[in-house]
Amino acid sequence: MSMDPAEVEFLAEKTMVTVVPNFNQDKIYLIGGEIGPFSPSLPVDVPLWMALNLKQRQKCRIQPPEWMDVEALEEVKQKETDDKFFTAMPSNHYMEITQLLMKYAPEDIPRADQIRTLIKDIWDLRNAKLRSSIDVFVRSDVTHAKLNHLTPMEINTARPFLTRALDQMHMLRTNTQTGLKQTQE
Amino acid sequence: MFGEKALELIKELQRCLDGSLPPFNEEGVRQVLEEMKALFEQNQGDVSATVAGETGLFAGVQLRHAALERNKRCLLAYLYNRIQQIKKMRWEFGSVLPQDIRYNLSEQEVQWFNRYNKCLANYMRSIGEDGGLDLTQDIKPPKTLYIEVRCTTDHGEFETQDGNVLVLKKNSQHFLLRSECEHLIRQGILEHIVH
Amino acid sequence: MADLTEELEDESSEEGESMTAAEVLQKLEEAWLNEKFSPDLLEIKNDIVDCMLEQIKEMEENIRRAKKGDFRVGIHKMEIDRIRYFISSYLRTRLQKIEKYTAHVLEQEKARGSDETPQMSPDEYTFAKEYSENMENHFKVLALRHMPPNLQALDPKHTVMRPNLDSYVFLRVNEDTAGVLVEEETAEAGEEVIDLEKGDQLIIRYRPVATLVESGAVGLI
Numbered sequence: 037m038s039m040d041p042a043e044v045e046f047l048a049e050k051t052m053v054t055v056v057p058n059f060n061q062d063k064i065y066l067i068g069g070e071i072g073p074f075s076p077s078l079p080v081d082v083p084l085w086m087a088l089n090l091k092q093r094q095k096c097r098i099q100p101p102e103w104m105d106v107e108a109l110e111e112v113k114q115k116e117t118d119d120k121f122f123t124a125m126p127s128n129h130y131m132e133i134t135q136l137l138m139k140y141a142p143e144d145i146p147r148a149d150q151i152r153t154l155i156k157d158i159w160d161l162r163n164a165k166l167r168s169s170i171d172v173f174v175r176s177d178v179t180h181a182k183l184n185h186l187t188p189m190e191i192n193t194a195r196p197f198l199t200r201a202l203d204q205m206h207m208l209r210t211n212t213q214t215g216l217k218q219t220q221e
Numbered sequence: 222m223f224g225e226k227a228l229e230l231i232k233e234l235q236r237c238l239d240g241s242l243p244p245f246n247e248e249g250v251r252q253v254l255e256e257m258k259a260l261f262e263q264n265q266g267d268v269s270a271t272v273a274g275e276t277g278l279f280a281g282v283q284l285r286h287a288a289l290e291r292n293k294r295c296l297l298a299y300l301y302n303r304i305q306q307i308k309k310m311r312w313e314f315g316s317v318l319p320q321d322i323r324y325n326l327s328e329q330e331v332q333w334f335n336r337y338n339k340c341l342a343n344y345m346r347s348i349g350e351d352g353g354l355d356l357t358q359d360i361k362p363p364k365t366l367y368i369e370v371r372c373t374t375d376h377g378e379f380e381t382q383d384g385n386v387l388v389l390k391k392n393s394q395h396f397l398l399r400s401e402c403e404h405l406i407r408q409g410i411l412e413h414i415v416h
Numbered sequence: 417m418a419d420l421t422e423e424l425e426d427e428s429s430e431e432g433e434s435m436t437a438a439e440v441l442q443k444l445e446e447a448w449l450n451e452k453f454s455p456d457l458l459e460i461k462n463d464i465v466d467c468m469l470e471q472i473k474e475m476e477e478n479i480r481r482a483k484k485g486d487f488r489v490g491i492h493k494m495e496i497d498r499i500r501y502f503i504s505s506y507l508r509t510r511l512q513k514i515e516k517y518t519a520h521v522l523e524q525e526k527a528r529g530s531d532e533t534p535q536m537s538p539d540e541y542t543f544a545k546e547y548s549e550n551m552e553n554h555f556k557v558l559a560l561r562h563m564p565p566n567l568q569a570l571d572p573k574h575t576v577m578r579p580n581l582d583s584y585v586f587l588r589v590n591e592d593t594a595g596v597l598v599e600e601e602t603a604e605a606g607e608e609v610i611d612l613e614k615g616d617q618l619i620i621r622y623r624p625v626a627t628l629v630e631s632g633a634v635g636l637i
Binding site: 039043046047049059061064066067068069085086089173179180181182183184185186188191195198199202203206207210 | 436437438441445452453468471472475487488490491492494495496498499501505580582583584585586598599608610615616617618619620621637
């Protein structure tokens with residue numbers, strides 16, 4: 037089974053972000069937990085889907101997550117370049133959150149263009165790494181691989197090709213084995 | 222050649238790949254079944270002749286049997302894959318198929334469709350404690366998109382999803398949920414302002 | 417608007433521990449992911465589905481009672497849409513598997529011991545049976561009954577579609593699990609056993625971890 041990128045984005049929208057509202061409102065009791073209360077200029081944590089909605093209704097300003105900062109991301113990028121393994125990302129949904137905030141709240145993100153470029157660079161670096169590790173994995177004869185720190189969107193990008201290739205290889209391998217057994221018998 | 226008609230049916234399925242459904246090939250199906258009948262009768266003849274002492278007929282019988290199996294497989298694959306296509310349309314278009322599609326279904330496929338409709342509806346009604354859940358809705362993850370619209374005519378009052386009442390006057394501009402004003406855009410009462 | 421009852425009795429847990437609605441929602445999300453990525457049909461999580469539908473219903477009633485123009489209504493509606501999507505998509509994924517592997521899931525249901533938990537809900541089972549009859553009838557009327565007598569039956573060996581349990585899946589480990597047998601011993605190589613550490617992410621064949629998905633020790637991603 038596969039997953040639509042829109043579904044990964046849907047999951048990402050659950051992430052909590054901080055907004056600065058411009059209205060007064062008591063706590064809101066959602067099924068997923070309570071949110072608020074809201075007072076003008078007082079930062080409050082809400083799920084991203086709600087933040088985007090409030091933003092579109094011009095009821096808040098979104099504070100970029102701490103990691104969405106040029107210096108911090110340059111460090112992440114450097115680490116990703118230096119390390120041959122995948123490094124831990126500051127957010128499991130760094131790509132989707134960046135895309136959504138850039139689309140709906142670009143004026144709330146300082147140095148948005150630089151951040152966009154850095155995120156793209158990090159994504160590309162990790163994808164290149166992913167491609168070469170897939171190459172090693174598929175060529176080797178191992179039965180499984182550890183993929184720590186790979187984010188859901190990255191997994192989703194690799195999924196269709198990788199699972200199909202490995203499924204085929206497993207089939208070929210077991211077929212040769214049973215074939216071998218049959219010739220031996 | 223044996224199995225040629227059956228192969229034609231399979232090739233026809235290829236044309237379903239774009240999501241369309243060609244008319245049910247009744248003539249093709251009939252010809253495959255006829256070929257099967259002929260093959261079977263020849264085999265029966267050869268088997269009785271063998272029983273009567275004739276030799277050298279076995280290879281022919283085997284070949285014909287293989288052709289029979291192949292015909293059966295192709296025919297079932299043809300029926301099965303058309304059903305998959307029809308099923309997909311049930312989820313896309315709902316329980317009433319557009320006339321031009323319905324026209325291409327065989328009588329028996331229409332019956333299959335009606336039965337599928339019934340058991341799907343029964344199942345969906347059973348979900349939860351009361352009322353059920355229409356699984357053909359919510360196909361894509363929800364996105365609440367607000368869009369800017371301009372009113373092209375004096376339309377009057379409009380109640381938004383969160384209960385606010387707006388007056389849609391000619392040339393007035395509003396910020397509305399796409400889902401709640403889409404029908405007004407289609408009717409030409411509102412136009413989407415693209416910056 | 418009335419506040420929601422915070423604590424909910426979770427009927428599925430034997431110890432009678434209670435779960436908050438937020439926790440049940442989390443479970444629904446996990447069930448959705450597992451069902452989406454597992455090749456076979458998993459045990460139905462009926463309690464979770466019913467509980468969430470009940471929550472939605474209550475919330476919709478609250479919305480109906482809300483004052484016009486209440487700012488919270490739009491927010492609550494969005495949340496309801498999100499949860500309803502999880503439920504619909506979850507049940508839809510299951511229905512697709514049931515339609516694809518009808519004969520297989522019915523076979524398994526038949527072979528199930530009375531003390532084992534069923535894979536399907538009673539209504540899914542009814543659907544599977546009716547779907548299977550409809551399909552068989554279709555084949556029979558249009559093709560099989562017009563074929564020579566020795567070809568009129570459907571051979572399960574050729575017609576029953578089965579999920580490929582050896583297909584590869586991505587997973588995250590939720591609980592440390594030692595001694596997972598990945599590969600049986602063969603002529604060329606010994607058996608392969610691995611330990612799973614909480615937090616690890618792996619790509620691996622589904623078969624060796626199938627029971628761990630069902631128990632929640634790992635979650636598919």
